[in-house]
Amino acid sequence: MTRDRFCAAVVALVAMAGLAIQFEATFAQNGSVAETLWILLRFFTVLTNMAVTLTFAAIAMGRPVTPRWLGGVLLAILLVGIIYGLLLRGLLSLSGGALLADMLLHKVTPLLTPLWWIAFAPKGRLGWRDPWIWALFPALYLPYALLRGTMEGIYAYPFINVAKLGIGQVALNAVLIAAGFVAAGYALVWMDRRFSARP
Numbered sequence: 001m002t003r004d005r006f007c008a009a010v011v012a013l014v015a016m017a018g019l020a021i022q023f024e025a026t027f028a029q030n031g032s033v034a035e036t037l038w039i040l041l042r043f044f045t046v047l048t049n050m051a052v053t054l055t056f057a058a059i060a061m062g063r064p065v066t067p068r069w070l071g072g073v074l075l076a077i078l079l080v081g082i083i084y085g086l087l088l089r090g091l092l093s094l095s096g097g098a099l100l101a102d103m104l105l106h107k108v109t110p111l112l113t114p115l116w117w118i119a120f121a122p123k124g125r126l127g128w129r130d131p132w133i134w135a136l137f138p139a140l141y142l143p144y145a146l147l148r149g150t151m152e153g154i155y156a157y158p159f160i161n162v163a164k165l166g167i168g169q170v171a172l173n174a175v176l177i178a179a180g181f182v183a184a185g186y187a188l189v190w191m192d193r194r195f196s197a198r199p
Contacts, residue, residue: 018104081110124196131185
């Protein structure tokens with residue numbers, strides 16, 4: 001196995017371990033596989049770590065992954081880490097498996113993924129339209145999360161809690177996060193082109 005594939009396997013295993021530990025911790029609270037899956041699929045963090053797991057497992061097995069797809073997954077997991085660091089860290093008191101899963105999903109995977117991209121991803125293949133394509137993922141997640149929050153009375157994240165903040169504040173929060181996401185996408189494309197221009 002080549003070094004890039006081995007390191008991709010490490011990233012996939014870390015993300016998968018975080019998901020598995022989180023599943024076990026959530027399952028311990030309700031005892032239902034179906035309910036546990038339904039709870040976990042509420043979160044952008046879980047959906048994104050699933051995408052990281054599948055993408056990097058494919059790379060580890062030698063399957064082709066397009067630079068655009070890889071860039072989108074990278075940007076999404078960076079969003080997970082940044083939003084956690086800025087808005088979510090310390091809101092919950094965690095211990096045991098939940099604490100370990102929190103660290104793997106919100107800190108370790110968001111760190112390892114860009115490191116792999118810098119070290120191994122082919123450069124110079126991203127386009128200036130890509131950030132808007134990548135933005136489709138969080139743009140589609142938002143109405144899904146709001147619908148679930150409205151129906152269930154439990155919002156995945158406090159900054160989209162319409163019942164507490166009101167639709168105006170939630171809309172502003174969404175616009176600010178979206179603007180940051182697209183800006184980060186353009187920064188990624190710029191970095192991609194800078195790296196490709198190096199001799």
